Amino acid sequence: MNASPRHLLLEILFTRFWVRALMLTMGLLSAVCGLLGPLFQKVFLDRLSGAAQFSFLQFESVNQIPQWGLLVLTFLSLLGALAFYQGVIYLGTRESLWMQRHLSQRLYDHTLSLRTESLHGKPVGEIVSIYTIDVPGATILLEQSLPQFLGILFPLLLGPWALVTFLSVPASILMPFLAVVLVLNFLLAFRQSKFFFQFKRLAADRVGYVNEWIQNMRTLRILGWIAAFEAKMFHVRKVETRNRIQMLNNGQTMNGIASSITFVLNVVLISVLLHSQSEPITSGTLLALLWIVAVFMTRPFRQMPWFFTFVFDAWTSIKRISELLQLRNREPLPRSREFQKLISWSAAGGGTGGADTPVPALRVRGLSLDIDGHHLLHDINFDVKVGEFLAIVGEVGSGKSLLLYSLMGETGATFEQYWIGENDARRLPLDQLRQFYTFVPQEGFIMSASLRENVAFNYHVGTEHDDNIRASLRRAQFDIDKERVENGLDTEIGERGVNLSGGQKQRVSLARVDFYQSPIVLLDDCLSAVDVDTEKKLIRDLLAGPSPAVGDGGGWKNRSRLLVTHRLSVLRQVDRILFMEQGRLKAEGRFEDLMRSSAEFREYTASLERHEVSSTQPPKPEPETVIEDPAVDLGEGQEG
Template identity: 40%
Template sequence: MTFGEKKILKIVFFDRLHIRFLILFLSLAASIIGLAVPYYQKIFSTDLDNRSLIICIGLALFYLILNQMTLFIGQSESIQAQKKISETLYKHNLRLKPLTLQKKTVGEVVSLYSTDVPSLTVWLEQSLPYGLTTLFPLILTPAFLYHFYHLPISFSLGLVLSLLLLNGLMAFRQSIFFFRFKMLAADRMGLVNEWIQNIRGLKVLNWVEGFENKIIKKRREETVNRIHMLTNGQVMNSISSSVVFWLNLAMLGYFIWSYEGNLSKADIIALLWVTTVFLSRPLRQLPWFFTFLFDAWTSFKRIAQFLNLTNVHEQVAAHEKTIPEAILEVKNLSLSIDGNELLHNIDLTIKPKELIALIGPVGSGKSLLIRSLINETPFQADRFFKEKTSYLPQEHFIMSASLRDNMNFFYQSPIEHDDKIMHHLGQAQFSFELDRVQQGLETVIGERGLNLSGGQKQRVSLARQLMEPESLLVLDDPLSAVDISTERKLIQEFREICNKGSSILLTTQRFSALPECDRILFMNNGRIEYDGPAREFLSNPRYDSFLRGLI
């Protein structure tokens, strides 16, 4: 059994174990009391004793109360389990690195919360209470009929097993439709999420109709599956509704042709209570009990599979620095993914007050090196030391909130830090006038920066990082969406930040920024081929063809 499976089973069945035993006890008590009703009913029908009638009515009411209590406790425990499983998924998701999640779509992860968690906890909400209130009557009834009416155990058990087999097969078929429903919903959710995120680009490329057709096609598959699911469910309901009739017919046939004793009117009334009243509810629940059981099993496997995802952590021989003034020291760093070596023997040292440009052809390994430096890849290194680091990714995160909230990274943030915000927006060359932000810090920015251009989003994200600069700032292509004039001003701001003690490592494809840097790191084929002063790099004929490409 895997870690994920153990974790889920513990939450569902072993957390608050005394409550699970209470559900078991109430279900068994309800079944025993339900079978006691026909016993006292028979006594009343024979003796017309008021005391037996009162006991019979009281037991019937108590039977219904215990059943409802079982269901209510199961539903309450289901809500508690949903909360705990969701928290477990959330914390696990936060621990996973992008490389670990690269094969999981957003729709698939969201469907774990929206579909699989509620489906899984049906084990507590319905399968456990319904299962016990269904199976206990089916198990105890043959013993009751044998003891009071000498009905052969083989006959009654044969009927019970036939019902279990029939309902199990129908439920298994229904659970397949349920599973397809969850998978198709996850696929559609992923497509819709991708459509929403890229709607502007799709419009520009005139791909809206083609992409929407993919969503419509997936929705049609869902509809066809839903029709099959509803049809099969109606067949299940029809069969389960008629089971009581066929059960009464089988019992009647036995007592007419095979029973050697005499049945009184009281015996017939008691038998009708058992088959028509006591067993009617379990028999109606039986197909859906199996359906939810199988459906929860598929969700159990999906959630367990996600919880079994583990990061491949970096392997570092030593974490201490050997250069006293270094804020970053890396020795012999390599990275292999799926058997492919992507970074080779990287040596890198960064000291305070350095402005360093990391450049290289597309696919040379710049982004992988950046991600390794922020511990987001499973690299190996002989030595890896790093002081506190700020990181600005290429994909800028913008909240659907005011500009002030986006800078403070806090919803409904106070105005007391507005002066500081304005200062750092200025550092990032974000101007209310030039950028046409008419309401200043109160300006509401749409989801994912809908109301901002690419350059504006980039500068807002940069300003947010500059509010609390660490010893090392790692900036992934911060100049890609700005014009030449803004680029020069940003480089000057970077220089001032470095003069105050921090260091900046930035990736760029802008040649004009290189002369202002202290050092150039040139990467090619996963290796740092040059690490030295910018002037020497720019005057080296070996890199002329690359620099002409940048120009």
């Protein structure tokens, strides 16, 4: 879908065209009714004062209407004018809400389709402000500008026409006057829209800072950075307030000028009529003149500067929305419609522990990733067998996380070949590609939801899966009775509930992986925050393949497991190790083989060993917020 600003503007204005046509008709009817009122009044008054009979257009029959009929008609005309205009406003508001929903959905879908790096340079605050400020800002075109336009256009066409045609006002004076008013309003509105633009930019900055502040409040407090941060926000507020005051002042000037226009116009027109007409002005003409200028045309004059302001304002919002919608992923994964059935090897038992099966679970050739000219991953090639347990190791920043994200299509990585089972993954739509995987990010991931929902990863899950959820939690070493979750699976966790420790988050995330029987499991250093004892149990119950030491193997032995880790102890238990260095796959093989063949790997393990020795300290209790009974979880000294 085209998302250029011009296209968006047309989309906002002309989607659901029939409603726009209805608004246009009602606007016209409102203006016609509004004009009929003073004209009926003129006939009424002229007849009362015995002036010459008046007929507008060819409707001689107006003179047949009795006086009381004219009064009723005047009243009905004015009522009609109001009612039709209210109808326009109502439709405008409704359409604006519809369009807000439509635009938000489009933005939401688009933002979700963008990879992290494609959003580069757009801070969270700005995206939030596009949703919260620019979407309503753009649809103000429907809520305000379109009704205003209709309320201005027709009276400003019909009013002068009636003045010239029925009241003999000279067009040579009226038209230049209106032209000057138009230009003046345009200029004032242009100035006002600059304040509006500033206003939005500053608000976006503030939303960004507040966001950062709220997310890091605890750390900021600990670091003693609160005062500096508040000073920064206070400064932004000050600039914002100054802009706001200028904006209000300019708005008041606009209102003042707009309201005095009708007064000036009345004076000008009455003097012109007095001096230019041979016949004396009837009281009916005078009333109609005053009425048309001071009542009928007042609203258009008042609205005109705001109309221009809102149009300029909406245009800046449209441009900001368009800019976000036009962000593209640099290397889109090709999408195809055909989707071979999900391979069933995992459910069927597949192979075990690296057994030879004809089709590997994963085949990756020539995986490379460049971001902003940096070669972050180079020409990586590897296979993963069905049911194989792989460790991915390497120094900090060697590209381990990027490798996992690339497999899930979350980076713009390119592949010469990428097969998942029998599926050409380069041709799979992203959502289908991701169904092959379950993933635990480095920090674990918890939603503000109940424990049950967090494991099932579904807001609408009932109690029907509780047995499985409990079993998964148990296998992930999350003991509901011992952790601080007093309401069992119903306990709210995450930001709005119990704040879990790092290790608890990792174990809930592992339970989620256990609950979802995807064929391939990607774990990004997700054992880092659990203690050695728990890690052993997790490996025994979940990750390990069958071996004389652990027996049958853990619950995931039939799934292919890729574990990023910095733990030396794990490396001896995996089927194979991928050793990464500076974005390259430096070596691969079993632990003993690598120790023999690769000097770099030996050096790396030696550094791990040094680190593990130096970080072995007596266990400390967890932070006070997490565990109620300190005796419960002391074993996990590293959590937090």
